[in-house]
Amino acid sequence: MRKSGSQSPTFDKIIEASLQLFNQEGERVITTNHIAERMNISTGKLYYHFRNKEEIVNELYQRYVKGMGEQLSAAINHCNSIEAMVGAMEKTLRHIWSFRFLPQSLPSLFCVNPVLAENHQQISRGQLNNKLGQLFARLREQGMLQGDDSQLQHLVQHFQMVQTGWVTSIRNSASAAELERMVEAGCRSLMYLLSPYVSPRFQQPFQRACARFA
Amino acid sequence: MRKSGSQSPTFDKIIEASLQLFNQEGERVITTNHIAERMNISTGKLYYHFRNKEEIVNELYQRYVKGMGEQLSAAINHCNSIEAMVGAMEKTLRHIWSFRFLPQSLPSLFCVNPVLAENHQQISRGQLNNKLGQLFARLREQGMLQGDDSQLQHLVQHFQMVQTGWVTSIRNSASAAELERMVEAGCRSLMYLLSPYVSPRFQQPFQRACARFA
Amino acid sequence: MRKSGSQSPTFDKIIEASLQLFNQEGERVITTNHIAERMNISTGKLYYHFRNKEEIVNELYQRYVKGMGEQLSAAINHCNSIEAMVGAMEKTLRHIWSFRFLPQSLPSLFCVNPVLAENHQQISRGQLNNKLGQLFARLREQGMLQGDDSQLQHLVQHFQMVQTGWVTSIRNSASAAELERMVEAGCRSLMYLLSPYVSPRFQQPFQRACARFA
């Protein structure tokens, strides 16, 4: 996979327009022509910057993973309070939302885009998984979470699955207000998932944080 | 949506061939031509039995939901032991696996097949959700599970999301042996999810059941 | 071309249903399946009675021509008064209307149905033309019409073209009331066409007959 990153202003604009359209209408129904049309550029220009549609998707995938990684890293470094955790969670959900076409399309893309399948197996299931594992480990070190290794390992998986399940359950056409409510609901859902593993002495602040979303 | 059910042997054979191909290759890349070719029938024959590909997918969706509903109903009626529960879980995972293209394709199908989107919102998110809720409520009545209403409600959601996440994470080309391992892993994962809500006096048999999958 | 005529009740029912559908929706968009469906019979049954769609159209054409011929013959035999003429005209228009798909579809059918093309050239342009010519000749004998041979010959052509033009200009979905108005308008139009050739001494009754449609 090519290294992610903006190569030129046009490159970025294509990526952004694609993301918008993919999120709105679904990657499956958006053609390269749609993207070019929406941007008022020629198809030729689009194909000058990307060899094909796959490459656009792959680049978006890279950006998605990079963003997730950054947020997890930040969370790892600032996981000293329940509030910080909740804040991180919310940010993560928003990030997923801003790439919502991906969780929706990835499984169906794998049969068409083997590069992506390969990447997902290694990167996401590797890198992101790891980081989330580290985060939970750190939280255990700090006494916020408890549980044995295999419990936390499963928690990592479940956490990711619930994130994905969350974004998949929202209508693409949700309004800003609806989104806010959904983000709150998503945070609540994730907190319920963590709740059994929150240490007794952190239960109070945790419940208080939960209340914020009630 | 038309009522599900076999209308004729050919109808059923088309459904079965489609399911097989969808599961193997991904619904997105399988065309009606592929299905007809694989079955050695004319496209006309296929279109005599189904107005279009959508109708095939919809019929498969109906069958999927019907099967899930039946299994949940059965589980509700025989939820007297941990073993029974685990058995039900395993059956459910196998059923999902046998329709694995659906959890993978549903999100991307919604932007193309509005009937399906509508149905999913009502049927799955309604009927199946309800049944799973009933099952957990019953388990609580019997003292196997504990937790307040909202905890169990979230457990329902998480349970479904983990099921979906599980099937999505398996390679379509998994061998029979691999599948067996994956089913075990899936059961284990779901048990970890339930574990915090298992009543203390059922923890022992629960852990024993877990051990079966270790 | 096969001799026209009812061969069996089913034969007739197919013809009638076809006529109805052709008139309503246009022969071009009505398939043999439509006809069978509308009649609640199998396609097989339809094809037992007619070798193909062409044969249905041809049979309808035969009936159309036969009806026109009969009406012209009747007119020839009762052309003693202006009123009789006008009545005949009206009947003719109604008959054309009841086969209105034909004037609309004939030209486009010729490139697909050579039998029809051949027949039309000979039958219509022959038989009907002749009869209308006879009628006008008879009217001239009786002193109602005047004009030389070539004038009357052209009148024959124009008369037919105006009939065709008339039916083509009406919406297929015209209501019964609209139809009545259109028939009146059609009669008026044809009378205007004849008017210059009506003998002076018949002008008064002719104008009176015209007034009926004013």
Next chain:
Amino acid sequence: MRKSGSQSPTFDKIIEASLQLFNQEGERVITTNHIAERMNISTGKLYYHFRNKEEIVNELYQRYVKGMGEQLSAAINHCNSIEAMVGAMEKTLRHIWSFRFLPQSLPSLFCVNPVLAENHQQISRGQLNNKLGQLFARLREQGMLQGDDSQLQHLVQHFQMVQTGWVTSIRNSASAAELERMVEAGCRSLMYLLSPYVSPRFQQPFQRACARFA
């Protein structure tokens, strides 16, 4: 309806090839594939310039109407002599001939192409009708024609119907020589139609013009 007019050389070539094929073989049997094949271009190219066959037909209709309108306008401006009138008539017939598939296919197209139905009702039955009415009115002003308003109105209708009837009666495969004879016959036919309304003092030049076609 899109404004008529050449958008590009290819656009025009497609239109011309389509017109030729439609006229030769009948619009009903000519598919977009035929057109592309005949032109030795890819179907994609054709669909790059026209969204579908309908659009090609509509464009041809626009050109047909535009041409008719121009010829009628010219006739209105130069209707000072019988000869000019006859010349205009002949030009009109040739124009209709060059779009002969249209009068043949329009009625059967209406049930398939609602845009065309709508347009025909308004444009042809409106615009062209009007112009022809103006022409006859002008001829009456100049003393060449006589007749009351409703007579001339009907004359307009009949004139158009006879034009249509004329072109419909010619074999598509007519040779150049045959065409010449048919054009003459058509002019003669139209003159017979007008003849009763030609003022007495113009009868002589009118008959002389007629003789040209005898």
Next chain:
DNA sequence: AATGAATGAGCCTTCATTCAT
């Protein structure tokens, strides 16, 4: 006579991609 499932050629159309300019 009738059924209705089956055929298959072929239509319309899309769309990722290329390429001359």
Next chain:
DNA sequence: AATGAATGAAGGCTCATTCAT
């Protein structure tokens, strides 16, 4: 860098017609 016309494989689907029963 960019244009936008062009390609062509392939997809979805129709429909007149056949045929085993």
